[in-house]
Amino acid sequence: MSHFVDLILPLPLEKRFTYSLSEDEASFVQPGMRLAVPFGKNRIYTGIVAEVHQNPPEVYEAKPIHQILDEKPLLTKEQLKFWNWIAVYYLCSEGEVMRAALPGAFLLESESIVKLSKEVEIEDVELNDDEYLVIEGLQRQSSMKIQEIEQLLDKKKVLPVINKLVDKNLVSLNQEIYEQYKPKELRYVRLNPAYEAESQMHQLLDELSRAPKQREIVLSYFGLTAKKKNALKVKDLLKETGASAGVLKSLLDKNIFEEFHRETDRVSFEGEITNHSIKFNEYQQRAFDQINSNFQDSKICLLHGVTSSGKTEIYIRLIEQALEEGKQALYLLPEIALTTQLIKRLQNYFGEKVLVYHSKYSLNERVEIYRHVLNNNEKGRIVIGARSCIFLPFQDLGLIVVDEEHESTFKQFDPAPRYHARDSAVVLGNIFNANIILGSATPSMESYFNADHNKYSKVELTRRFGNVLMPEVEVVDIKTAHRKKKMTGHFSERLIDEMKEILKEGEQIILFQNRRGFSPVLECNTCGHSPQCPNCDVSLTYHSHNNQLRCHYCGYHIAMQHQCMACGSNEISTKGFGTEQVETELKALFPDAKISRMDQDTTRGKHSYEKIITAFEAHDTDILVGTQMLTKGLDFRNVGLVGIMNADNLLNFPDFRAHERSFQLMLQVAGRSGRTKKRGKVLIQTYNPHHRIIQQVSTGDYEGMYKEQLEDRYQYHYPPYYRLIRLTLKCRDFSKTNDAAEWLARALENVFDRYVLGPEFPPVARIRNEYYKNILIKIPQKQSLGKTKNVIHRILNSFKAIGAFRSVRVIVNVDPQ
Template sequence: MSYFIDVILPLPLDKRFTYSIEAQEARHLQEGMRVAVPFGKSKIYSGVVAAIHENPPEVYEAKPISQILDEAPLVTAHQLKFWKWIADYYMCSEGDVLRAALPGAFLLESESIVQLLKEVSPEDHELSDEEYMVVEALQRQSVLKIQEVSQVLEKKNVLPVLNSLVEKELIALNQEIYEQYKPKKIRYVRLPSKFSAEAGMHTLLDELEKAPKQREIVLNFFSLKAQSSKPVKAKNLLKKSNSSAAILKSLLDKGFLEEYYLETDRFNYTGDSPETKLNFSEHQQQALEEIKTYFQKDEVCLLHGITSSGKTEIYIRLIQETLEKGRQALYLLPEIALTAQLIQRLQNYFGEQVLIYHSKYSMNERVEVYRHVLENDNKGKVVIGARSAIFLPFSNLGLIVIDEEHEGTFKQFDPAPRYHARDAAVVLANFFKSNIILGSATPSLESYFNAQHNKYSLVELNRRYGNVLLPEIEIVDIKKKHKKKQMTGHFSDRLLEEIKEALKEEEQVILFQNRRGFSPILECNTCGHSPQCPNCDVSLTFHHHNNQLRCHYCGYHIAMQQKCMACGSPDITTKGFGTEQIETELKSLFPDHKTGRMDQDTTRGKYGYEKIINAFEQQEIDILVGTQMLTKGLDFRHVSLVGIMNADNLLNFPDFRAHERSFQLMLQVAGRAGRTKKRGKVLIQSYNPYHQIIQQVSTNDYAGMYKDQLEERYNYKYPPYYRLIRFTLKSRDFSKTNDAADWLAKSLSNIFRENILGPEFPPIARIRNEYYKNILLKIPQQQSLGKTKTVVHKIMTSFRAIGAFRSIKVVLNVDPV
């Protein structure tokens, strides 16, 4: 009897491929195992077994597999079912989903690159002859392709040897090797508790009567404590006392002072002991009870809780209860920056049961997390991660928490699958019959609409924890301020006044400007020319720190021009401003205070976010300037003032979600202010202070914004009333892109009539020398989504059959954000 398997290959091909296997292989193989299979003339790929059966393929002869790569399934039945759903819903191939779902080290290909991990000596490991030959070859040559490895070993199938070396952590496949960042630990000193009362201080000074240098240090310590409420750094104390480290050491040895490091102590220095029990306010308790009631009915629950209302504590309690039932919990966040803060809080409760999974982690770390979750051991009970964490191999998922569910970053843009993690998680929860909670201070219109129409249940939490008042929001009309000459650079007199006040009180300040770089446009005052990117239709952004003009789309850069490139005039100015310019202005306005910047330029690298967040939490930075990374759920204790530098560039954006997004961004960034006892303040600078959205932000009027936006969406046929599919055509040939877009739009219009918009050039019509054109398909509620997609598939098949359009890439984006 012949046996066959269907294999999902990591390629963007619409179907599974059938291979033949022998009877003994059929006994060993299970769905979800990886196999190495030949594909095409000479390539070998590792794919995942999706089905085992006895039906030979009709069109081609099945090739035998090369190798079985696993002892036990690496992919669960739930995952295979979930991948199939994602591929069908988001109109991509299962191969695309496989690539997104498995860490790259699991996907060996004949072109994969093999590197030796540093600091590895093969003597410490028991190696077979073949493994030793590979390591030896890599010691002579730092990088080998898998094909070159097969030449070294003189055999075709080398994947098992490489797999074994990966497991022994001797080699790395297809990856950049990240340098391990050691968190910076800052040394602080404090008085032991026995000396903190006044009598204790006198005793201490009496004892140091005969050690004048040590006494000098202690007196300077008292003087620093009197000047500021901030913890005292050992470095500052030595500097002020003009003393040596040896003298401080002898004070520490005698027990007259204690040293401690704030990195490890990070959550203790606010006066909290490591958290083990949760103190709930009555509003939190009430919300929790409501959520549990809805969970019993298996409903998706939307928690609409204002900023700083204590949503995280509710999630922690729900996770605790899930673990008590012996099930796993998944906590999804929109932004890697947020994980840095939350990990600490979750580890305080759940210790080593917490695992982190996101794209800044190296391949080996992701493989490790994947294996822990697959084995469902004690380490993988709580997974906290960005959107890709929904692909982990859960076997007993009991709860999914989606924090800041309104965020657009839950949607994957490129490459396929272009899934939305929030929507996909709702389906995943349904597969496992697990509970799911979506939380936000500013829910997306779609989720709130679902809650209003009884598709989701809604729980409101509208008091801040500890009854702290919501921040006072003030709008500054910068058009008037400019006329009255009350602006200093991009700062109004009101904003400067408030910043000075906050710094005087030793509070921190956050300033929000949603554009990085120094200045977005460089313009010649003589002829009006501004330098453009040669590869994209955008002007170059000026970056001051390295004196460059850069394109934020393709990375093209040139040195800053001293005179106009068109007419040669030296009279050139910069227009607009970004985070870097704000930072530069702050340094000249507040030279005695430390400023920091958090944007894509300063957070590169694995721990970029953590370094800045830690420095801000430990009050090393007084004023933090940043882009929208700052808005997402971060919890800083000492921020009393938030400034939004220019609200207008958020609002004036050609997108039907622009107003909803601006409202969410402004309200979220406002929510970073005054999160402890004292009421915070928010200043919004705008040329258009009476704009409806800005007014609604100032009164925290989510219901008003929801009502207005919903009306507009209804009138213009947009979500949540209509579903959208966007077709993006791109190629290097301008006229071909146009012709192809016209053909596709016409074919779609023949069937969908007035529900087709376009073809239209997007605001930036050329990126990396490729021309873009968009077509939008709107699907009314009563129209079957499945049938619509079948028709779209047929039209796309006809499109791809046209020879002239071979070079045109078409990207389908279902539910674009």
């Protein structure tokens, strides 16, 4: 009886691929295991077993597999089910989901290795230039990868060259599979057992009297191991004695010490568990009881709690409950910046059980966390991190917390799968029958709508913890201030006065400006020219710290220009302002204050968030300037004032969610103020003080904003009443992009009629020399989502079959944010 296996390969293929298995392999292989398989001419990929069966493929002959990579499955059956749902719902392939879900170290791929053949006389063979270059390269280094040869010859198609060399028996091609994950090993030393008796030890110390440094190491070793009779880390021993590695090597050579290695975890918790039991106030207790009783009927609960109302404590108690039932808990956050603060709070409670998982961790660290969760170890009962956490191999998930559920960073933009972590978490919870809690001070319209229509249950927390008052919000009209010449740079007189007052009282200030860099536009006052990016349709942003003009889309940069590039005039001025300029102006206004900046430019490293946040918590910083990173649920105890430098650039944005977003952003920033006894203050600078959203922020009127926006959405057919699918076409050829978009829009209109919008250029229509065009499809509530997607799929397949549009890529984004 023949046996076959269906594999998911890490490629954007719509179907699974089938391979043949021998009798023994079939009895061993289980769904979720990794197999190395040949694919294409001479590549080897890692595939995940989806199912084992006995039906041969109809169209092609199944190849045998190359090797089995796992002893036991790396994926659970729940994960395979979840992958399938993501692929179907977000219109992508399972292979793309696999690439996003597994740490790269699990995806072994063959790298074709080219080596010189032995015993071959090169002199007798005629070679062309390319072949000669390859041979010369191989004489210098024993082997080369295909990519290295591509770089050497500076061309993409190098296989023909290599094939000719293989035919001439000059080189050999080996497929080598690299295992990328290596366990971390630490060097340890222990004393040779021969010296353990006291008499031997004295003799040893006498012998070493002529080598004082070696003797000192031995004495330190005894001192350090007196408490615990075992080996010592080499690093600790050298640190304690201050000796060099050479001295230790002499002791190893003399066989006085023995060296060995031990595997260790990269992700470990060193601190103490300071487990203070949580004291709820009556409002938290009531909310907590309500949530628990709601979980009996509905598994999904929306917790709408004002900023600083103590939502985190409720989450911790719910996690505790899940752990007592022997289940795992997942805590999702929108930003890596947020995790740094919360990890400490959770580790003080749960210690080792907390694992953190996000993209700033190295490959090997991610593999270790993945394995802990897969084996359901005690370490890793609680996983906290950003959106990619939903792909971890949970065994028995009991609770999912989605904190700040309204955040758009939960949506993955590139590459596919373009999933939304909040919506996917709801499905994941469903698969495990887990409880799901969505928390926010400013819930997204969709979640609030679902709670309003009894799809979710809803619990409100309307009081701040410790009955602290909500901050006082004041709107400053900078249009009038400019006219009356009451502005210093970008600061109104009112804001400066308040800041002086707060600094005098020893409190801290947060200033919010949603633009990084120094100034977004550089303009010539003579001819009006402003430097543009040659690859994108945007002007270059000036960064003063390295005196550069940079493009925030593709990274193109040039030195700051002191003359107009068009007319040569020296009269150049900057328009608009970013966080850097705010920081510069602050240094002039408050020379004695300690000022810090938090934006994408200052948080590139793994621990950079931590450094900035810890410094602010420890009062090493008086004023913190930042972009929207600051708005995400951070808890600072001593902030007396929050200033929003310019509310207008949030509001005037061509997007149906712009008003909802601005409201959420401003209210969240405001919520960082006055979180302890004293009432905080918020100043919003704007040219348009009577704007509805700004008025609603100043009174904290979420209900008013929700009802008003809902009315608009209903009228203009937007979510939550309609579903959206956005198709983005991109290509380097302008007219091809236009023609392809026209064709696709007409084809869709034939089916969906007036529910197709576009094709339309987005606000930035060219990025990295590629032209973009969008088509939006609106799906009414009564229309079947599944059938709609099948039709789109069919039309896209017809589109791909047109030769003229081969170079046009179509990106499908379901539920765009």
